[in-house]
Amino acid sequence: MTAAPRKSRKRPSSSPLEAIVHALGDRGDGLARPASGGERLFYVAGALPGERVRLRPQGRKGDGEIAELEAVIEASAERVDPPCPHAALCGGCDLQHLDPPALADWKRDKVVRALAHRGLGTVTVDQTLSLPAGTRRRLSVGLRGRARHGVCGFFARESHRLIDTPHCLLPTPPLAALMEHLRRALPGFLAPAAEGTALMTETETGIDLRLDLPTAPELTGREALAALAEDADLARLTLTIAGGSEEPVALRRAPKLTLGGTPVLPPPGPFLQPSVDGERALTDLVLAAFEDLPAGAVIADLFCGLGTFALPLAARGFKLRGWDIESSAIGALGATAPARAGKVQATTRDLFRRPLVAEELAGWSGVVLDPPRAGAKAQVEALAAAGPGPLGAPVRPSILGIVGGAPAAAATGPSVIVLVSCAPASFARDARALVDGGYRIDWVRPVDQFTWSHHVEVVARFSRG
Ligand SMILES: C[S@@+](CC[C@H](N)C(=O)[O-])C[C@H]1O[C@@H](n2cnc3c(N)ncnc32)[C@H](O)[C@@H]1O
Structure with a gap:
């Protein structure tokens, strides 16, 4: 959120x-x-x-x-009575007043309706996998300066007015404690009525905080930021001004995450699954989807980010190739031990403008796509055009050495595709394109890791029809 x-x-x-x-x-x-x-x-x-x-x-x-x-x-x-005392006013959560089982059913129905809209109404959609609140290890909150104690919270319902949410139930305890530190520290670096945002990420070595402020702080503001880093025991504090480039303010410990057993040093900005539970749930589904593929098969992770799926798949013995538009994420993935050992190749590429084409897809056994809300129209159409290859299609090791290159042989698409999506409408559109390209939908599983919001994620497996 x-x-x-x-x-x-x-x-x-x-x-x-x-x-x-x-x-x-x-x-x-x-x-x-x-x-x-x-x-x-x-x-x-x-x-x-x-x-x-x-x-x-x-x-x-x-x-x-x-x-x-x-x-x-x-x-x-x-x-039901909303569990959070801010629920009546806060626009951060939409549906705290709905009984959790009914909320899970409604989220599943959203996926069913989106599929039906694309002529896929007969597809079986599993029950929603709902994850608990209080587990958000990544959260973006609004900030507003005040003479004493600043505001740190979310916009009120149907409004641009930021409200303070000291009892918010979403963050992990360390992030909730940081929100309290921010309230106290804000008058030191944000003028009264000025607004900014804080992107907070809890890592294994402490919190990685990225602040976006409307104007650059003066010397006293910078001192207040340095003091915040000390008082809140931050791992790293980075500043951007009005969405500009990142400026390091304090690096007290290198932020560290572990993905698929591999240490990753994340840069301040790129995408990260909002909770460890959510990351585990999605990863388990992705791993299960590929369990029929032989060890050593090549799997492409498109929209791979820091390697949330690529690294656990590599740990299972697959050969991974990852693409993402975010060069800092690709840099972090490329610096991991599996990448340095040649088990994971990471490449920066805009997959909306330059989707991987049929010749590049040849020889891959599996593909996992986890695009942003807009979905992966161009990339999915390219996969559909290539068509599904036989299960466990033999892999030609030579293509592992090609980045953005084109193997000479005729194109054959992957035998298994996993689509991970945070938007049912674009998910259903992309699913339709794969079905039209000859894939069958094996299963569809909604996952609710944005507790009490109207959002739902979906993981679906497609294979040769
Ligand atoms: C929902 S995130 C998934 C990231 C990763 N799979 C994970 O679970 O952490 C979507 C990813 O798509 C990337 N992305 C957005 N637009 C893109 C584009 N046009 N081409 C390639 N990657 C893009 C973002 O940088 C982000 O890493």
Whole structure:
């Protein structure tokens, strides 16, 4: 979860009215129609399907109207008391008021509906694998300066107003403690009303903190930052100004992560799975998907980041090739022991603009793709065009030496593809392209590691149909 602002289109509110909620929208708000009948559609944060509510319309939102929930007149059996004291105001979590099993079902349904929209409604989607709260080892929070104690938290619902969330239930205890340090330290380096963000990552050697501030701090501000690094016992503190380039402020210990048993020294910015539990759940599914492949088979990890999947797969005896647009992540992966031993090759490449083409795919037994929310349209179309090769297709060792090169033989796609996605709509589009290219969907597993949010991730295995 990030502290990205929600768009506010509030107008002076109109008279309240009663409405019946008939579904949850994609962002977790209740979709309601007037109890008295009529076609008006309301988006009501905090309302659940089946409920009769009193709401107050606030203004247009897309094809309907945004409305504030004033009262729940008849509550759903699935309504629970939100566990977090900030839930009523904070926009960080959308669905704390929904019973966890119902939330898991709703997230699964999102995947089912997205697949059905692409003509894949008969595909079996497994139950959601739900992970516990309080485990976020990576979190982006908003900061605002104040004369005493700054604000450190998230935007309020449907608003750009940052609110303090001292009792937030999402972070691990060390990250929660750092948020408290930040509140105390903020007046030293962020002027009153000025806003910034903090990207916090808990590593094995301490917290790696990257601050983005609107203007460069003066000497006293820099002293306050150095003091923060000491007081909070940070491993590293890095600064960016208005999203510019990174400037090291303090390096007290090199931040270290272990992926697939391999130590990795992560740079401050690149993607990392938000929780260790989530990383393990996704990795276990990816490893299980490839267990039929013979040791020594070549697997490509596309959108590989720091090697979350590449390194555990290499530890299983596969030969890995990884690609990602983020050169600092590729640098970190390329510096690991398996990469130095030639078991993992890591290459920087923009896979949206320059997807790997059929000739480059030849000889690979497996591919795992974990793209950003937009999905991997161009890359998946290239895989679909190559078509699925036989299970355990023989590997020609010569291609391991080629980076972005083209083996001469006719193209044959991988026998197993694993798609990891954080957006059901683009996942379903990409799944459709693979099915049209001759792949069969073996299984689909939703994973919920963004507890209480409307987000859901999916892991799916495709093989020769
Ligand atoms: C959801 S993350 C997955 C990273 C990695 N698989 C992991 O689990 O840690 C998506 C990755 O896609 C990369 N990415 C984004 N746009 C890209 C592009 N156009 N070409 C290649 N990689 C891209 C990002 O740098 C990021 O590492």
